Amino acid sequence: MFGIVEEKIDVGAMIGAASRPDCGAVCTFVGTTRVDESGGNSVEYLEYEAYRPMADRKLEEIGAEIRSRWDVGHVSIVHRVGRVDPAEASVAIVVASPRRGPAFEASRYAIERIKEIVPIWKREVWSDGYVWVGSQVGTRQA
């Protein structure tokens, strides 16, 4: 399963769906909203947007890259859009493989590739304004 979702991500269900008798390892990466602080202000939440359907397709492409590089039995990648509150998941990657090495390597690869090629953007909404991560454009005074 690959794609952009608007609702909360059910990571437990994703891991359940990845568990197969031909695999001995499941590695899961979850990215969550971290509350940064600076100068008395703090991040209140993150807000994500995506260019669909290109973003869905790029997530599928990452899955295909993984299958071509490693012996894996299952890959799924889900990225949430909209408001994501502190400690909630914005992205979840689940890889099952017969042995543990490929599961670790492929899930790490997936998050790095997401940050390179998938058209998704986040802004940090602070107590004193927002800023688009990566562009440094926003309403916060630097």
Added chain:
Amino acid sequence: MFGIVEEKIDVGAMIGAASRPDCGAVCTFVGTTRVDESGGNSVEYLEYEAYRPMADRKLEEIGAEIRSRWDVGHVSIVHRVGRVDPAEASVAIVVASPRRGPAFEASRYAIERIKEIVPIWKREVWSDGYVWVGSQVGTRQA
């Protein structure tokens, strides 16, 4: 949370407990029963036993090693004993950290250390007998 358990592992709940506003990454490793096949026979389930309370203490030690090496906000390691059926989890490791590198590295470290120092043993129960993994002692004809 560190320790040996006898019941099914609820990985979703462990990830929920690991998600914190001061962390942006949660990496989870789950080891599951893989059905190997050889010569027309196959693994029916795994059966684990542990030397308690030494095993609990060694899992805690691995947690302490991780905290001394990486900047992590949460570590938990749970290992199940008794019969573990195909695709079910025998071990779950959950690490949350502010940034993703330490979460990946520490969870990989944890599973390698478990395989080195924690007094837990598994036997593969095949359709034609069993074998203690690592000792090659059992009732199967090689």
Added chain:
Amino acid sequence: MIEVLLFGAAADRAGTRKVRLEVEEDSTLAEIWPLLTDRYPGLCPMRDTLAFAVNGEYARMDGRVGPGDEVAVLPPVSGG
């Protein structure tokens, strides 16, 4: 006519998320960029940070664009 979609910081700077532009058959992204910055000068300083897509796939500045195509203006991605 082409449809230009703007995302993230680019939508912020332009003050819009979608614009329709009249373009010639067989234009290039390089030719379309000045049409956009004429209308939305706030985009101009972002030029070196932007990527572009045509019909949902990354494209270079010499990539062809014609009537009916969808162009996307993509600031540095920041998913995860």
Added chain:
Amino acid sequence: MIEVLLFGAAADRAGTRKVRLEVEEDSTLAEIWPLLTDRYPGLCPMRDTLAFAVNGEYARMDGRVGPGDEVAVLPPVSGG
């Protein structure tokens, strides 16, 4: 008296999981091993693969053991 716990393949080979042995004050694991293999010769071929613990912590063959201690015979661990 000490209590010796056997696990995994070692329990299999000995045919028991627990045995009580009479030992002198200030014995060593090296001195206890022959007492065990006298009683359970099936253990003997495993010698080089085994580790030992005294009172729940890994110990070397020159590790001290005396009455009241718990000794564990540990085949190669295979958790995970």
